[in-house]
Structure formats: structure tokens, C-alpha cells
Amino acid sequence: MELSQRKEKILAAVVEHYIRTGEPVGSKTLLSALDITVSSATIRNEMAELAALGYLEQPHTSAGRIPTNEGYRYYVDNLMGVRPLDESVKRQIEAGVSLKNASPEAILAKASEFLADMTDCAAVSTTPSGENATIKRIEFVPVGTRTGMIVLLTSTGVIKSKVCRSDVDLNSSMIEKFYNIVKASFIGLPLDEIDTATLQTLVASMGADALTMIPFVSAVSELAQEAMRTMVMLGGQSNILRYREDYGTTAYELMDFLRRGEPISQLLANSKADFDVKIGGENKFKQLENSSVIMAHYNIDGDNRGSIGIIGPTRIDYASLIPSVRYLTDLVGELLTQTLNEE
Amino acid sequence: MELSQRKEKILAAVVEHYIRTGEPVGSKTLLSALDITVSSATIRNEMAELAALGYLEQPHTSAGRIPTNEGYRYYVDNLMGVRPLDESVKRQIEAGVSLKNASPEAILAKASEFLADMTDCAAVSTTPSGENATIKRIEFVPVGTRTGMIVLLTSTGVIKSKVCRSDVDLNSSMIEKFYNIVKASFIGLPLDEIDTATLQTLVASMGADALTMIPFVSAVSELAQEAMRTMVMLGGQSNILRYREDYGTTAYELMDFLRRGEPISQLLANSKADFDVKIGGENKFKQLENSSVIMAHYNIDGDNRGSIGIIGPTRIDYASLIPSVRYLTDLVGELLTQTLNEE
DNA sequence: GTTAGCACTCTTTTGTCGCGAGTGCTAACT
DNA sequence: AGTTAGCACTCGCGACAAAAGAGTGCTAAC
Numbered sequence: 001m002e003l004s005q006r007k008e009k010i011l012a013a014v015v016e017h018y019i020r021t022g023e024p025v026g027s028k029t030l031l032s033a034l035d036i037t038v039s040s041a042t043i044r045n046e047m048a049e050l051a052a053l054g055y056l057e058q059p060h061t062s063a064g065r066i067p068t069n070e071g072y073r074y075y076v077d078n079l080m081g082v083r084p085l086d087e088s089v090k091r092q093i094e095a096g097v098s099l100k101n102a103s104p105e106a107i108l109a110k111a112s113e114f115l116a117d118m119t120d121c122a123a124v125s126t127t128p129s130g131e132n133a134t135i136k137r138i139e140f141v142p143v144g145t146r147t148g149m150i151v152l153l154t155s156t157g158v159i160k161s162k163v164c165r166s167d168v169d170l171n172s173s174m175i176e177k178f179y180n181i182v183k184a185s186f187i188g189l190p191l192d193e194i195d196t197a198t199l200q201t202l203v204a205s206m207g208a209d210a211l212t213m214i215p216f217v218s219a220v221s222e223l224a225q226e227a228m229r230t231m232v233m234l235g236g237q238s239n240i241l242r243y244r245e246d247y248g249t250t251a252y253e254l255m256d257f258l259r260r261g262e263p264i265s266q267l268l269a270n271s272k273a274d275f276d277v278k279i280g281g282e283n284k285f286k287q288l289e290n291s292s293v294i295m296a297h298y299n300i301d302g303d304n305r306g307s308i309g310i311i312g313p314t315r316i317d318y319a320s321l322i323p324s325v326r327y328l329t330d331l332v333g334e335l336l337t338q339t340l341n342e343e
Numbered sequence: 344m345e346l347s348q349r350k351e352k353i354l355a356a357v358v359e360h361y362i363r364t365g366e367p368v369g370s371k372t373l374l375s376a377l378d379i380t381v382s383s384a385t386i387r388n389e390m391a392e393l394a395a396l397g398y399l400e401q402p403h404t405s406a407g408r409i410p411t412n413e414g415y416r417y418y419v420d421n422l423m424g425v426r427p428l429d430e431s432v433k434r435q436i437e438a439g440v441s442l443k444n445a446s447p448e449a450i451l452a453k454a455s456e457f458l459a460d461m462t463d464c465a466a467v468s469t470t471p472s473g474e475n476a477t478i479k480r481i482e483f484v485p486v487g488t489r490t491g492m493i494v495l496l497t498s499t500g501v502i503k504s505k506v507c508r509s510d511v512d513l514n515s516s517m518i519e520k521f522y523n524i525v526k527a528s529f530i531g532l533p534l535d536e537i538d539t540a541t542l543q544t545l546v547a548s549m550g551a552d553a554l555t556m557i558p559f560v561s562a563v564s565e566l567a568q569e570a571m572r573t574m575v576m577l578g579g580q581s582n583i584l585r586y587r588e589d590y591g592t593t594a595y596e597l598m599d600f601l602r603r604g605e606p607i608s609q610l611l612a613n614s615k616a617d618f619d620v621k622i623g624g625e626n627k628f629k630q631l632e633n634s635s636v637i638m639a640h641y642n643i644d645g646d647n648r649g650s651i652g653i654i655g656p657t658r659i660d661y662a663s664l665i666p667s668v669r670y671l672t673d674l675v676g677e678l679l680t681q682t683l684n685e686e
Numbered sequence: 687g688t689t690a691g692c693a694c695t696c697t698t699t700t701g702t703c704g705c706g707a708g709t710g711c712t713a714a715c716t
Numbered sequence: 717a718g719t720t721a722g723c724a725c726t727c728g729c730g731a732c733a734a735a736a737g738a739g740t741g742c743t744a745a746c
Contacts, residue, residue, distance in 0.1 A: 061709070063708070139492075163444075255581035381689085388688090405737090
């Protein structure tokens, strides 16, 4: 749907004004905000047409207009000025995500927290997916007479560790047996091939040693699961209260939605493009019907591996937050690439 | 301050009714709730006296009475029936905290989450304090040409690990050097003696090796800090919205308060008794002035080491939640004792 | 000490009214 | 044909008033 230039100007002004104030905007207000040489009546006519086209709506007859979800969509796709990020904002973001010597989880947790603070929205991120990774290395470190720590390194550079407990005292022959099993059965194996069936056949093939080895073997499998699973990092839930009126009655549902990592990871994984904006009901979760999501994906070694996003009211400030989310996400991608490749 | 038996009965009835309904309770309502053979006028007289004593108040002249913080306090200290926990609730709690083979952090995180769900409040817990612990063991596991994982075990059984990166390729002589330094300088050292000053003298004494060893040594120190620091686990923040009206305008402040672990750990550490209830402004944090806190402390090897608590509105259901929190906390204590002592 | 009765207070609800904001339509103008 | 001025119309909102309802405090009698 193509709009005349003047309609576009009006639509943009309505969207921007409403985003700023949260109040329905009428023809007169618009007249002074717009450097245009027409009368308010003309603007009214144009607005009526925009409403007929579905881009604007009236909360009630005698109020101004507010954008519909389609209105926001048109604004984001066609009208929004993509001014480059301020240098000072860039530097602020750079400071916010810098974290040396930290795990991917810690980096993303901090990034989410920072992004939430910066945008006054709730922020979410997913840890790198380990779907196509294989097991590169497994180590066992005794830390007590019956306790040891298993360390797993994947081909994508993710390191996971887990304390594990044996039913009998550890001795070097057991540890050697463990390494033999690991070498023969695990190294090089794709993470997603370690399921309970594989484990059972493995345990069955061990014969007499099975009993003592089970805690170790199952710990390795748990680690593989963990390394594969993407975790959801969450920040700034309290910011939901900040825009409480905009969320209406869905505020509680929204907070509850945020707690459950699973749907969020679906939400974030659901888009292929470099970055994505979902406005109101555009995503299939009805808890988000009064929310917009701005998300971007980060790459590790050029490979799309995870996402970072913010969730705010539909009248979120798209124009200035989209570039911020994208820039931050790119930075995090670089940082993670670096972290995971250093050996 | 001693109250007559009848006054106590009335106060208890007011508190319990208000906790249940959230509505101010008047003399007639009370009459039907109370199996007492007096008229509403008598109850009015008694309530007027209770108000004069500071245990009840009226939101406005023609409304019923609601308990003051002092009223809740008297109720909790003297009136509240301490019925033992239902067997079914006990079993529910046992199921909620059972987690085999998990780290203390994971156990407490799950316990907080579960407690929040069970009580419809926000729940918090602190990880065991490592204040008096010493370093028992340190291991180094190479996982790449320049990367290794350092594993630290404390005398209290806490295991922490961290990936650490060298500037040059690792070789066995460096690893041996590392173990020498560790043996000589760290093993047996109390965690709180590892500060920057100690580290600097240590690095200074290493002479030429200092440069290559610094990443390792400082990683050990970071691990020691981590093992010492109590972390705050948080669950059920969304439940704050559930009692939004009760928190009034402090709802946002409350959520924000919960995010910052530090004040919460102060709050929880501030009480010596086995368990503790803070009502409204009784704790020094003004973000909690409309909240009550029910907290209990768990013991590891008989030693008070951490706390678990819930934060709700002042009209929280003390009588049934206090036993739940205590029972759960005891269970967690047992579980942690077991986890940390198994070697 | 207890109770019935009653006047009193204060909130809440409902209804009405007028104001103001903003619209849509029509007729005139360019 | 597009634009504009003018005007009647609609609707939400705040103010105000009246009525209803809940609950109290007090007094006088039991």
C-alpha cells in the first residue's frame, strides 16, 4: 500500500508524537508539530483516510488519533529515519558490554541487564546454540575421595563443567577406564546424538564396569545437554511496571511470560532476518499483544547463533532503540566470537 | 502490653479476616465470624480500645478497622496458632527442593523459585557464606593450547571453577610452576586473606615468571572471591503484581530493590534468631515499608550459613506461611549439608 | 459490664450538567 | 479537484449534588 507523501508525513508525526506523549493526537496539535502549510481541516481529512486504511484509530469519537499496529508497522518499514547512532551512545554501549575473561552466560546476562537499563524495557537474550557442535575434549579432575569435576569442551568453544559423585572411592584405574570410554565413545560425537538410547547401549556394552561408571557417563551426557541447550537471560523485568498503563491488564501475564525461558527462546529463534521487529499481535503469543519486540541476532564465526532483544509497549521508541539493539548485538557477537575462539 | 482474652480474640479475628479479604472489617462482620455471645456494640467498644492502643486503625471514619503493623506484630508473637504443617504440604515441599547432584547455587535457585510459586510471594535466598573457609585444593585442567580451567575446592566443600587464558602457549613446565605457587601460597589460606595486597607481594616475589603466571594467579584470587561472596537468588518477582494494590506506589521501588542483591543479603543477614518476621517498617529499608518479610536460616554442619525468605504485603498469611518457610529452609539445610560433605 | 438505639460521619455510587477537544460534513473558494 | 472555513455534533471528563450504605461513637437503659 503506497501512501501519498503528505499522508506519510502525517502518519509519521502521529506515531512520533504518540510515542513521546502517550496521548491521542488531534489535528491541531499535529498542525503545530508539522511544518506544513495546510489547515487543520485538511489534516482531518487526511487522518480520516488514514483511519479508513487502518493505520490510525480513535479510542473514542471525540479524541485524537493513535496509531494501529499496522500504523506502527508502516512507520517502521517506510518512514522511520535511520539516523546513525550517536558516538556517545556507541561508547556507552561499548562500556556496557565489555567483560573480559567471562563465560558466554555471564556476558549475555550482563548485556541483558545493561540493555534493560539503557532502554527502560525488559531485555532478553539467548546463549549460543550448540546444535551443530561436537564434543572436542573431556577432562576429569578429582576433587575429593569420591568426588570429581568433569569438564567438557565443545567444538564451538563452549566449556561446561559439573561436579560428579561416585558410589565408591576413586582410584586411578577407574579414572583410566573413564578416559577410555570417553575416547572411544564421546570425542567427536555431535552433542545431539547423546540421548538416553545411546547411553543405554553404551552402558550395556561396559559389562561389569557399568555400575561404577554410570555416574560419570551420565554426567557427561548431562553436560552435553547443557552445552546444547540455549539458556534465556533476562534483565529489567521491573521496567514493565514503568509502562504499566500501556500493557493494561496483560502486565502480569507479560511478567509471567518472561519467567518461562522456553517461549522466549521460541520467540527469538523464530525470525531469520538479521534483525526483526514484532509489533503487538504479530507474534503468536497472546501475552505479548500489547507489546513490541525488537530483536537482533548475533553471529559467531559468521554463523547465526543467538539473539538479543527488548520487549516494551507498542509505543516503544523504535527509531532510536532499533539501532541501539543492533549495535549492541553486533558487539556481543564479536566479543563472543573472540571468547570462544581463544584457546 | 497484655490484652484481655476477649480483645485478643477480636484482634486475631480482625487480622485473619483482613488477611483473607483485604477489606477493612467492621463490627457486624466480626460478630458473625466470632463465636462469641456479645453484641456488635460491645465489639465496637473493644475495637475502639484496640485502636487507642495502636493495634488497629481506620482508613477513614466510616470504614471498618484494619490492623496496624503493631497489630500484626502482636498477632504473630502471641495469637497466631502454630498448627503443624499438613502432611501433604510437607510432601509437596520435599518434592519442590529435591535436586540431586546439583550445585548449592542451583539448589537455592530452585528452592526460591519453588517457594515463590507456592506462596505467591517473591522469594529470596542467599548462598552459603564462605567467610571462615580456607582453600583446600586447586587443580588446573588444560582445555586448549592457551586455555585452561582452574578448579578451586574450599574447606566447606564449595567447588568453583573458571576458565582462564594465558598469553603464551601452555606447556608442562608452566603448569608445574603453577602448582608450586599454589602449594606454597594458597593451600590452607583463609579465603578472606586473598586480597590485592597479598597478590601483589606474591607476584613481586615470582620475579621473571610473574608475567606468564599472572592470569593464573589472579584467576585463583577471583575464584576465592567468588567462593566467599554470598549470592542472592531471586524468584517470583512477578508475584509482586499480584498484590499490587497492597504495595501501593512502592511496587516499582520494591521490584527494583529485589534486583540489587546487596541490600537483600543485608536484610537476610541482619537477624540472628532461627527465623524472623519483619513487618512493614520494622526493617530499615524504606522500599519495604508496605511489605513483610518472613525469613529463616539454614544450617550446614550445625552452623548458620545462609537464609531463605519470602517478601509479601503486610497482610501476608503469616500463620500458614511461616511454618512452610521454616520447613523448606530446614530441608534445604539438610540437602546442602549432604551435598557439601560428600567427597 | 453489656446492649439497643440513634444520630453522625464519611465513602461510594449514581445522575446530571457543562465544558472542551476533536471530529465529520457541507458549502464556498482557489 | 483539492483546500479551507464554519458549524453542528459526539463523546469523555470533571464538578457537583443527592442518595445509599456502611460503620462508628455515644447515650441511656438493662
